[in-house]
Amino acid sequence: MAIGQSQAGGGGSAEPGRGGTGGIAATPDRAGADRRRRRRAQTIDEILGAAVDLMAREGVAGLSLSGVARRMGIQPPSLYKYFPSKLALYDELFRRGAARR
Numbered sequence: 001m002a003i004g005q006s007q008a009g010g011g012g013s014a015e016p017g018r019g020g021t022g023g024i025a026a027t028p029d030r031a032g033a034d035r036r037r038r039r040r041a042q043t044i045d046e047i048l049g050a051a052v053d054l055m056a057r058e059g060v061a062g063l064s065l066s067g068v069a070r071r072m073g074i075q076p077p078s079l080y081k082y083f084p085s086k087l088a089l090y091d092e093l094f095r096r097g098a099a100r101r
Contacts, residue, residue, distance in 0.1 A: 044092075046072060
C-alpha cells in the first residue's frame with residue numbers, strides 16, 4: 001500500500017472533513033490548525049494586556065483572574081483554558097518582560 005492511501009482503497013478524499021490524507025484535504029486541516037494557533041496566541045496577548053492594564057490601575061496586588069475576565073467581558077473560568085492560575089499569569093508576564101531586555 002502506498003503512502004497516503006487508505007485501506008478502503010484510494011488516495012484520500014479531497015473534500016474537507018472527509019478524512020483521507022492525500023490531495024487538498026491536508027491543506028485546510030493545517031490552515032485550520034494554524035488559524036486556531038494564531039487565535040489562541042492573540043487571546044493570550046489580550047489576556048496579558050488586560051492584566052497589565054488592571055495592574056496599572058490597581059497595583060500588582062490588585063490582579064485577579066476575575067478582574068481580568070471582567071475587563072475582557074468573559075467569564076472567569078474561560079481564562080483557565082489559557083492560564084491554570086494567577087501565578088501562571090504572573091509567570092508569563094514576567095517571562096515576556098524579561099525577554100524584552
